Amino acid sequence: MSTVPVRPRLAPAYPPAVRDLRRSVAGLALVTVLVGGCSEKQEANATLPSTSATETTEALPEVGPADFPVPDEARTKDAAGAEAFLHYWIDLLNRQRAIPAGQPLRDLGPDCQNCLRIAENYDEAAAAGNRYEGGELTINAVAEPTFDGDKVIVSFGARREPVAIVDGNGATIDAQPDVAPNLASGITLAWSPEDQAWVVTGFDLG
Amino acid sequence: MKQAAIRVLVAILGTVATGLLTAAPVMACEFDDCPSPGLEDGATTVEYSGTDVASLVAGTPAEAADYVWRLRDLCVLSDEREGACSSQDFRPCPQVPDRAIEYLAVQQRPVVRPDGTAVIDVPPGFGPGDLLGTWETVRQGCIDITALNPPPSPAEVFSYFERLPLPTLTTQHQPPGDGLSGLPVIFYTDSPTTQTFTVDIRGFTVVINAAVESYTWHTGDPSTPEITSTDPGRPYPDQTVEHGYRSGTYTANLTVTWGATFTVNGSAPADVPGTTTTDGAPVTFDVLQARPVLTNPYD
Numbered sequence: 001m002s003t004v005p006v007r008p009r010l011a012p013a014y015p016p017a018v019r020d021l022r023r024s025v026a027g028l029a030l031v032t033v034l035v036g037g038c039s040e041k042q043e044a045n046a047t048l049p050s051t052s053a054t055e056t057t058e059a060l061p062e063v064g065p066a067d068f069p070v071p072d073e074a075r076t077k078d079a080a081g082a083e084a085f086l087h088y089w090i091d092l093l094n095r096q097r098a099i100p101a102g103q104p105l106r107d108l109g110p111d112c113q114n115c116l117r118i119a120e121n122y123d124e125a126a127a128a129g130n131r132y133e134g135g136e137l138t139i140n141a142v143a144e145p146t147f148d149g150d151k152v153i154v155s156f157g158a159r160r161e162p163v164a165i166v167d168g169n170g171a172t173i174d175a176q177p178d179v180a181p182n183l184a185s186g187i188t189l190a191w192s193p194e195d196q197a198w199v200v201t202g203f204d205l206g
Numbered sequence: 207m208k209q210a211a212i213r214v215l216v217a218i219l220g221t222v223a224t225g226l227l228t229a230a231p232v233m234a235c236e237f238d239d240c241p242s243p244g245l246e247d248g249a250t251t252v253e254y255s256g257t258d259v260a261s262l263v264a265g266t267p268a269e270a271a272d273y274v275w276r277l278r279d280l281c282v283l284s285d286e287r288e289g290a291c292s293s294q295d296f297r298p299c300p301q302v303p304d305r306a307i308e309y310l311a312v313q314q315r316p317v318v319r320p321d322g323t324a325v326i327d328v329p330p331g332f333g334p335g336d337l338l339g340t341w342e343t344v345r346q347g348c349i350d351i352t353a354l355n356p357p358p359s360p361a362e363v364f365s366y367f368e369r370l371p372l373p374t375l376t377t378q379h380q381p382p383g384d385g386l387s388g389l390p391v392i393f394y395t396d397s398p399t400t401q402t403f404t405v406d407i408r409g410f411t412v413v414i415n416a417a418v419e420s421y422t423w424h425t426g427d428p429s430t431p432e433i434t435s436t437d438p439g440r441p442y443p444d445q446t447v448e449h450g451y452r453s454g455t456y457t458a459n460l461t462v463t464w465g466a467t468f469t470v471n472g473s474a475p476a477d478v479p480g481t482t483t484t485d486g487a488p489v490t491f492d493v494l495q496a497r498p499v500l501t502n503p504y505d
């Protein structure tokens with residue numbers, strides 16, 4: 001189980017609708033969420049999602065943490081899928097920093113130099129009994145993904161809130177006390193046909 | 207974007223011999239985004255960036271304008287990935303006098319051109335000079351970076367260290383003259399075991415402090431050809447190195463292994479990555495068989 005709930009919820013970098021979709025694990029639950037959140041007067045759909053639709057969703061091998069999987073929208077080999085994955089990735093970073101735990105970043109970016117560095121930082125912080133306070137990332141603007149074969153590059157601007165590493169007693173060990181309003185950033189993704197998912201091969205903030 | 211090459215100097219703790227090296231805290235970045243590294247004191251240049259680098263490694267003027275470029279030490283890349291680097295990250299390059307040649311990874315990253323365009327799509331709000339995409343390693347190998355005027359690398363200093371006129375240590379033995387079988391021969395040296403050299407390497411003042419790390423005493427006796435010690439030995443009665451011979455004629459000499467530390471323009475000292483040896487002049491002596499003879503002192 002994740003230890004995230006003991007900390008304040010982070011502002012998601014991912015659109016709420018997509019995040020909700022990610023959390024749905026069955027067609028019935030998905031219908032309940034969507035119908036329950038509908039503000040317009042509509043007739044409730046009395047039927048469950050079609051069997052074929054459910055089977056299509058479940059046919060995709062799970063990618064990402066079990067309780068925070070990569071959403072289906074981020075698993076299409078097109079520009080929309082790449083951008084959706086970028087949003088998911090930023091959400092994942094915020095989630096893992098708050099724990100802290102780096103393994104999900106390694107799993108999704110096994111050959112990504114900076115991903116491994118960040119993952120190492122999170123794991124070292126956890127091993128030392130330290131934690132990150134702040135540092136949440138939000139996306140300001142995203143460029144059109146640029147495709148190069150099975151690879152896609154997405155440039156984006158990101159805001160990083162002030163961040164500090166504190167020890168078990170709450171003492172600050174190191175900090176970036178100023179907000180970074182618009183880090184010129186980028187992510188490079190490669191398509192994995194086996195997993196039907198994007199894999200991070202490069203990631204740079206600023 | 208910096209116009210001049212940035213030299214990031216960090217002290218590397220440990221030695222290649224230990225198998226793992228740990229980078230000093232100066233290069234650690236514990237956050238998701240890392241500030242541009244500044245000039246730090248130390249002994250190893252691990253990254254070069256700036257327009258000088260672009261001029262050096264970009265294939266065409268267009269590539270120099272479309273990307274920012276940097277050169278990174280393999281140890282840094284491994285350290286980022288795994289928290290340590292191994293001996294495999296230290297790849298030798300041919301050392302040419304007055305040239306700085308290092309094994310480095312060449313990386314590039316798209317940048318917004320002065321006219322606002324770029325090789326890839328630009329996010330809204332980005333302007334000339336803003337970085338795009340991610341750093342990509344385009345190649346790695348031995349690169350002549352003399353044009354970047356880097357401080358001497360440890361490998362470069364070692365190439366000088368190997369050619370320094372280090373002293374040869376003279377072997378002293380006791381008893382002086384001939385030895386006696388059954389009475390161990392004592393070896394020691396009273397020659398200096400440290401030496402400081404100041405050399406100019408491409409305009410940098412490099413001070414090399416050499417010191418003997420180990421002593422190998424060649425006894426000349428096939429039954430025990432070598433005795434190794436970490437001290438220079440001492441004369442009787444505080445001897446630490448000695449060897450018992452049978453009667454005969456023997457030639458002994460001393461080989462010492464030198465290690466060193468170095469500083470560049472007064473920087474913190476760092477280890478020279480390697481050792482060198484000097485052979486002392488041989489000494490020849492006889493070992494005689496003592497035989498008791500009864501005599502009458504009053505004769």
